[in-house]
Every structure is written in structure tokens, then in C-alpha cells.
Amino acid sequence: MALPSRRLQWLAQAVLIAGCVGLDPGWLLGGFTLALVLMAGLKLLEARDRTGRRLVALLQLVGCGLLAAQQPDLLPSLVQLLAAVLCSCWCLASAPWAPGSTAPAPVPAPA
Amino acid sequence: MANAAQPCCARCMRFVDVTRLGPVQTGSELRLGLRNLYVLPTRFGALWLAGAALLQMVGIQTQRNGPLLLSFLMLALMLLALHLTHFNLQGLELQSTEPRPGFADEPLRYPLQLRSDCRREAICLQLENGEPLQPQRLDPGITRVGLSWNCSRRGLQRPGPVLIRSTAPLGLFLCWSRWQPSWEQAVIPARRQGPVGSAGADQPERSLADQRIGAREGSEHWHDLRPHRPQDSQARLAWKALAQGRGRLSKVFRDEETETVVLAPEPGVPHERALQHLSAAIWQLSQRGERYGLRLADTLIPPGHGREHRDRCLLALALTS
Numbered sequence: 001m002a003l004p005s006r007r008l009q010w011l012a013q014a015v016l017i018a019g020c021v022g023l024d025p026g027w028l029l030g031g032f033t034l035a036l037v038l039m040a041g042l043k044l045l046e047a048r049d050r051t052g053r054r055l056v057a058l059l060q061l062v063g064c065g066l067l068a069a070q071q072p073d074l075l076p077s078l079v080q081l082l083a084a085v086l087c088s089c090w091c092l093a094s095a096p097w098a099p100g101s102t103a104p105a106p107v108p109a110p111a
Numbered sequence: 112m113a114n115a116a117q118p119c120c121a122r123c124m125r126f127v128d129v130t131r132l133g134p135v136q137t138g139s140e141l142r143l144g145l146r147n148l149y150v151l152p153t154r155f156g157a158l159w160l161a162g163a164a165l166l167q168m169v170g171i172q173t174q175r176n177g178p179l180l181l182s183f184l185m186l187a188l189m190l191l192a193l194h195l196t197h198f199n200l201q202g203l204e205l206q207s208t209e210p211r212p213g214f215a216d217e218p219l220r221y222p223l224q225l226r227s228d229c230r231r232e233a234i235c236l237q238l239e240n241g242e243p244l245q246p247q248r249l250d251p252g253i254t255r256v257g258l259s260w261n262c263s264r265r266g267l268q269r270p271g272p273v274l275i276r277s278t279a280p281l282g283l284f285l286c287w288s289r290w291q292p293s294w295e296q297a298v299i300p301a302r303r304q305g306p307v308g309s310a311g312a313d314q315p316e317r318s319l320a321d322q323r324i325g326a327r328e329g330s331e332h333w334h335d336l337r338p339h340r341p342q343d344s345q346a347r348l349a350w351k352a353l354a355q356g357r358g359r360l361s362k363v364f365r366d367e368e369t370e371t372v373v374l375a376p377e378p379g380v381p382h383e384r385a386l387q388h389l390s391a392a393i394w395q396l397s398q399r400g401e402r403y404g405l406r407l408a409d410t411l412i413p414p415g416h417g418r419e420h421r422d423r424c425l426l427a428l429a430l431t432s
Contacts, residue, residue, distance in 0.1 A: 029169065054155060054282070058162055061181070065166035068177025077177065084181060092281065 009053060012060050012086035013041055019067045019079045033066040054094050061087040130287045135272045139293040141205045147288050150197055156283035159189060189283055196284040199277050203227050207292035212426055214390070216301040220257035221270050223292070227251055233279035239271025265386065265429050267295040299429045305388035308377040336360040371414040372396070373404035386428050397421040407431045
């Protein structure tokens with residue numbers, strides 16, 4: 001099973017940024033949400049290993065929840081749902097057991 | 112001093128290493144169950160929980176269903192992961208088998224046998240102060256693994272506790288147990304080149320080179336002539352020399368492989384260092400297929416060759432007082 005492409009996370013990030021349009025950065029929650037989404041994007045740029053990218057997925061998931069608190073209309077809700085599904089998929093698919101399992105190590109020959 | 116040399120962050124990580132919590136199980140077998148498995152959230156799990164709590168708080172404050180729904184989803188997933196991670200290790204049976212001897216200051220392998228009745232994901236095994244195995248999947252049945260560890264002291268040594276842990280399936284919880292296997296592993300002195308004394312089994316000590324020159328008679332290669340003795344075989348009689356009028360002479364043959372040396376600790380060298388030299392010498396002689404014996408203060412192994420003889424000599428080095 002191959003790891004989900006990094007593009008999936010970028011897609012979730014794009015959906016989140018689209019959802020941020022119309023947020024009021026002056027409001028505490030709005031500013032916090034924007035900062036969180038921005039931080040997730042920067043971390044996604046920097047992350048090379050699976051652990052870092054899982055953290056990005058978690059940040060995106062929390063960002064979705066914060067967006068949902070500020071934009072309860074139908075269309076933003078659908079966008080948030082899409083982003084949440086993408087983030088959750090990435091979180092589950094990048095679980096430690098998925099691609100990292102290896103065959104049992106052979107018992108080495110004695111000296 | 113060793114602790115002081117460690118970086119501060121490494122010491123902090125060691126301090127917060129939760130897998131050191133909980134008593135160490137003992138015995139030759141261990142079945143993992145409710146009484147010997149411990150579960151705590153991983154760092155990612157703690158962040159996950161914090162995120163869920165934040166969304167819960169925002170949802171309550173803003174009176175919106177979206178964040179509440181998402182937070183409940185995250186909490187439900189966490190609750191599920193708790194049980195799944197525990198079930199991943201529950202019921203697994205660990206058994207230690209007799210380890211083969213190994214050399215000090217070299218990686219030693221400690222064998223373990225794992226019996227599972229179902230498939231288990233991402234099981235990590237590690238000996239204390241040893242290198243961890245890669246997370247591996249266990250299929251139903253018996254799986255044998257060799258754990259790597261290092262020891263600098265010779266003799267019968269027991270490695271530290273085995274740590275078995277898993278974060279599968281979601282990485283939100285860490286489940287672990289610690290177990291001290293009962294088998295001791297014989298650790299042979301490290302192989303170091305150096306002077307080695309030699310002594311006959313019932314002869315005064317003499318040098319290694321002198322003793323290797325003196326070899327026993329055999330039947331492989333012609334070596335010399337000597338006066339014929341009545342007990343000598345007629346087949347060994349040198350008829351040509353007899354025809355030349357040189358008298359009755361017997362042909363002497365010698366086997367190359369019958370060259371024998373009885374190794375002993377070199378006098379004047381510290382005991383442990385002398386044992387290390389002997390260890391290297393035995394290994395080299397064995398590799399060359401030569402015959403050798405070993406004489407220690409409390410042990411005398413007659414000359415021989417072969418793998419079993421080598422192992423016997425090395426084991427004697429490991430266990431000598």
C-alpha cells in the first residue's frame with residue numbers, strides 16, 4: 001500500500017485557504033484560524049517525514065473545526081466537510097503500521 | 112560522568128520515556144494481558160486530544176454544531192484507538208530460548224520466540240541499551256527474532272529487560288510491557304591480538320613457536336629415517352637403505368594436521384587481557400584448521416580441532432574464574 005500523495009495534503013490546504021476567504025482577521029478566533037492555516041501550510045512546505053506530515057494533517061483538521069465555528073452556511077460547510085475528510089484520511093492512512101511494516105528479522109547465524 | 116556528557120535534551124527525553132514505567136515481568140515465558148500491559152497517549156495523541164478539547168471549547172462558546180461534531184469525532188477515534196492499540200499486544204506470548212555464546216564488545220544476538228494467534232501490526236522489540244528492531248508485522252503462529260545487544264564483560268550475562276511496544280493502528284496511544292527473560296548468555300572475552308603463552312599438558316611451559324615445530328608422527332608425508340625397532344611395522348622398513356647396506360631403518364612420516372599447541376595465558380599479562388589474546392588465538396587457529404588445546408587455571412582441554420572444540424575452548428574462556 002503506497003502512501004497517499006503529498007498532493008492530497010496540498011489539496012486539503014487549498015480547500016482550507018478557500019474556506020478562509022471572508023474570515024475577519026480582526027476577531028480573535030478569525031485571526032487564530034488564519035494563523036493556524038498559515039502555520040499548517042508552512043509546516044507542509046518543511047515537513048519531509050511522515051511524523052511532520054501527520055502533524056500538518058492534525059493542524060488542518062483543527063483549522064476545519066475553527067472554520068466551521070465561524071462559517072455555518074451551507075456552502076462553507078461543504079468545503080469544510082471536504083477538507084475534514086481529506087485531513088482525516090491522511091491521518092488514518094499515515095498511521096505507523098500502514099507502510100512501515102517489515103518482515104520479521106531473520107535469526108542471525110551464530111559466530 | 113557519562114550522564115553529564117549526554118546532551119540536556121537527551122536526558123530530558125530519557126526522563127520522559129514512559130516505557131520505563133511499570134514493573135518488569137520475569138520468567139521464561141510471558142503472556143501479555145491486562146495485568147502487564149500499559150497504555151498512555153503518544154505525543155501525537157496528546158496533541159490530538161488538545162485539538163479535540165479546543166474544538167469542544169470553541170463549539171460550546173460559539174454555539175455551533177460543526178466544531179462540536181468534529182471534536183466528538185476526534186474523541187471517538189481516540190477512544191477506539193485506545194482499545195485497538197491494547198488489543199494489538201494482548202494475548203501475545205513471548206518465550207526466550209537458549210542463546211548462543213557471543214564475543215564481548217561485539218553485537219550479541221538474544222533469541223526470542225513470539226507466539227501469536229492473530230495478525231499483529233508494527234510490533235517493536237528492544238533490549239534495554241540495545242538497538243531496536245524495525246517495527247514488524249507478526250503473522251499467526253510462531254516468529255523467531257534475534258535482539259541485538261552489547262556487553263563488555265565476559266561470563267554468563269543477562270541482558271536488560273525486553274521492551275515490547277506498539278503504537279498501531281493509529282499512533283495515538285503507546286502500549287508497552289517490559290520483561291526480563293530468564294536465559295543467561297555466555298559472553299566470550301573480546302578478540303584482541305596479543306602474546307599467547309603455551310604449555311604442554313604434562314610438560315613445562317615453552318614457547319608457542321617451539322611447540323608448533325614439534326609434531327606427532329602420522330602417515331601423510333615422509334619426514335626422516337630412524338633405526339628400526341622391533342615393534343615397527345615391516346611396511347615402514349626402508350628396503351632401499353637396507354639394500355645399500357645402511358642397516359635396518361624405519362621411515363618416519365608426519366601429518367601436517369597433527370601439529371599441536373596447548374594454549375595458556377601469557378605470564379605477566381593481566382588475566383583478563385590474556386584471556387582476550389587467547390580468544391583471538393583460538394579463533395585464528397580454528398580458522399586455519401589447526402589442532403590446539405587450552406590450559407587454564409581450572410580447566411584443561413586436550414588438543415583437538417573443529418567447531419565443537421572451538422566452541423568448547425571459547426566457552427571455557429568465558430566461564431573461567
